Amino acid sequence: MAHGTSPYKIALVGIGKIARDQHVPALQASPDWELAATVSRSGTVEGVEAHRDFDAFLAARPDIEVISLCLPPQPRFAYARKALLARRHVMLEKPPGQTLAEVQALQRLAAKQGVTLYASWHSRMAAGVAAAKSRLIERVVQGVHITWKEDVRKWHPGQDWVFEPGGMGVMDPGINALSILTEILPEPVHLVSAELEFPENRDTPIAARLDFTGNVGAVFDWRQEGPQSWDIEIETNKGAIALRDGGARLEIDGTPAPLPEHPGEYPALYARMAELVAKGESDVDLAPMIHIADAMTLGRRVTVAPFNF
Structure with a gap:
């Protein structure tokens, strides 16, 4: 997808855990x-x-036309805006920003500048997601239960930004589940109620329960030790479908379903970004983030024990 035979030059901004674990290996391969x-x-x-x-980088390297932002959500808008103003194509880690309005502003700016903006949702690229989506097309979804429970100390060790305003708390992993849900459901749903558990010393929730139309429910929790749970269980008029391990495994009526060979979530994201740049298109789907914003609006707040890393 690159220029003829030569690859696109890209800069990674924010070299933290996610960049080292996922972005760098995907790009190098x-x-x-x-x-x-x-x-x-x-x-x-x-x-x-x-x-x-x-700023100095943008001035020094006008030949690098693509920027991938792996920063926390709080500073990301300012960086993305500068990159777009410098007419660079921009790829955003999830969630694409702190607020919907921020990302919509970036959408307008990218369109005005004639460059690509890609709000990436890595969990949508998990091995079982496309297969689950195709199987749901000819079925009637009767209910969905999402269980997304993990240990924040393992996945965000010492990263206080997740508990600061704009960091989203447990919604940061939870939005991965919602990115899959909004991708695979044949008909959209919307939130009707939520309960959010805030540690008494933190500004974002550590656990949440969300209820949607269509008999869809989700439980997120960042206090799970031992085995981690990333499951989406779907009841249909033709039996049960489940996505396990964050979408990596598909089960049909409790039986593992064979899946085609898969490059991995981040290699698939970067292949998509190359395709978007080549076509001069953008891809900014805010559906997962809308559910989070609605949960923050509708959610009943419950104060729980303080949390410290």
């Missing part, structure tokens, strides 16, 4: 991309040109 630079206050990637200041 892809024929579409050349990881040409990084921008981070402290992190670097061996063998890759490193910058600390984003």
